Amino acid sequence: MKYAIVTGGSRGIGSAICKKLAQETNYHILINYQSNKEAALATLKEVEEIGGKAEIIQFNVADHKQVNEVLTQWQEKNPTAIVEVIVNNAGITRDGLFMWMPQQDWNDVINTSLNGFYNVTNFFIQKLLRNKYGRIINMVSVSGVKGTPGQTNYSAAKGALVAATKALAQEVAKRNITVNAVAPGFIKTDMTSDLDEKELKKLVPANRFGEAEEVAELVNFLASKKAGYITGEIININGGIYS
Structure with missing residues (x-):
C-alpha cells in the first residue's frame, strides 16, 4: 500500500492538499494533526466522501x-506500507x-516549521532512498x-526551509526523489x-487572495510522476505579489 503523509493536514491548505491527493491519486492519505481532532476527522470524512x-495520525x-514513537508504531502496525509522498x-x-519578540515565540515557530521538517522527513528518508522513489514537498511562504x-x-x-529544500534535493536526486518547496502568498x-x-488585496497584482485549492493543485502536480525532473525548486504561488 502506498501512502502520502500531510503534516498539519486537518485544516486550511493542509486539508485542501489531503482532499486533492485523495481525488487525483491512489495514495492512502495520512492526515497528521496536533490537537484539533474534530477538524482532522472532518477532513477524513471529506476524503472518504x-x-x-x-486515516488520521496525531x-x-x-x-x-x-x-519517532508515533511513526514507528504506525510503521509496525502497517509493515507493508510505503510512504512515497x-x-x-x-x-x-x-x-x-x-524587538519585542519573546524567545518562546521565536522557538515555537522555528521548532514547528523547521525542526518539524527534520523530524518527519528524517524518519522516512532512508526508506525513500531504499525504495528509490519519493516526493518531498515543503510548504514555505x-x-x-x-x-x-x-x-x-x-x-x-x-x-x-528554502535552503534545506535546495540542499536535500541535491543529495537525493540520483535516487529518483524530488524535493521542492511551495511558497504561497495571501491564501484564504x-x-x-x-x-x-x-x-x-490591493498589494496583489491579481487583486485577490488565493484559494487553498489552488495551492493544493500545485502540490498535487509536484507529488505526481509527471514532475520527476523538477527538483530543488521554490515555486511561488501568490498572484504576482513577489514577481
Missing part, C-alpha cells in the same frame, strides 16, 4: 521523540516586531523568500482570517 482512503511535528505543511505564526516585517521568526523558519485560510483582505 470523494472515494479516497485515509503528533506534534516539533516533538522529535513523539514523532511527504508534504511538510505544519506551521504556526507568532507575529510581532522582533512568500515570507521565507522575500521576508515580511512583523514575521522575523516565521521568515527565518521558512527561509531556512484560518491563518489569514484576521488580515484585512480588502486592503491587502
